[in-house]
Amino acid sequence: xxxxxxxxxxxxxxxxxxxxxxxxxxxxxxxxxxxxxxxxxxxxxxxxxxxxxxxxxxxxxxxxxxxxxxxxxxxxxxxxxxxxxxxxxxxxxxxx
Amino acid sequence: xxxxxxxxxxxxxxxxxxxxxxxxxxxxxxxxxxxxxxxxxxxxxxxxxxxxxxxxxxxxxxxxxxxxxxxxxxxxxxxxxxxx
Numbered sequence: 001x002x003x004x005x006x007x008x009x010x011x012x013x014x015x016x017x018x019x020x021x022x023x024x025x026x027x028x029x030x031x032x033x034x035x036x037x038x039x040x041x042x043x044x045x046x047x048x049x050x051x052x053x054x055x056x057x058x059x060x061x062x063x064x065x066x067x068x069x070x071x072x073x074x075x076x077x078x079x080x081x082x083x084x085x086x087x088x089x090x091x092x093x094x095x096x
Numbered sequence: 097x098x099x100x101x102x103x104x105x106x107x108x109x110x111x112x113x114x115x116x117x118x119x120x121x122x123x124x125x126x127x128x129x130x131x132x133x134x135x136x137x138x139x140x141x142x143x144x145x146x147x148x149x150x151x152x153x154x155x156x157x158x159x160x161x162x163x164x165x166x167x168x169x170x171x172x173x174x175x176x177x178x179x180x
Contacts, residue, residue, distance in 0.1 A: 083173050
């Protein structure tokens, strides 16, 4: 029951992020919607999966996957945001 | 659990809409990053539901490779799409 509610809450976060990516106006708003709610959704769904079956052998792999995603996802979001920012300002400055 | 996988795949399909008509390349990159996160989640849920621990290794490898792809593509776009 706890596991199912955690997974359901994570799915709600995932859909909020998808809605934000679809409906927001510019790239930074979309990055904020995706980058924030994806982390929450991923964490909640994976913790719900860990809780669902008790402690088993593959739960270490689930926690490793969660750790990896919590490290890499903000880096990827920051990299996309920095790339968009640098390119936009290179275009606006008119130096090329 | 099939309901969870179906909902995640529906979210991937909605993100493909942004991937299709993103105004800039960064919107497409963002949609790809987000969709690959959801694909990792689908793999993890399927691994628990079907009781196949091998899918988790596939999910970890896919997460690492998609992160590498996103970072390399954004660095590539930052340098105006050329090799310098």
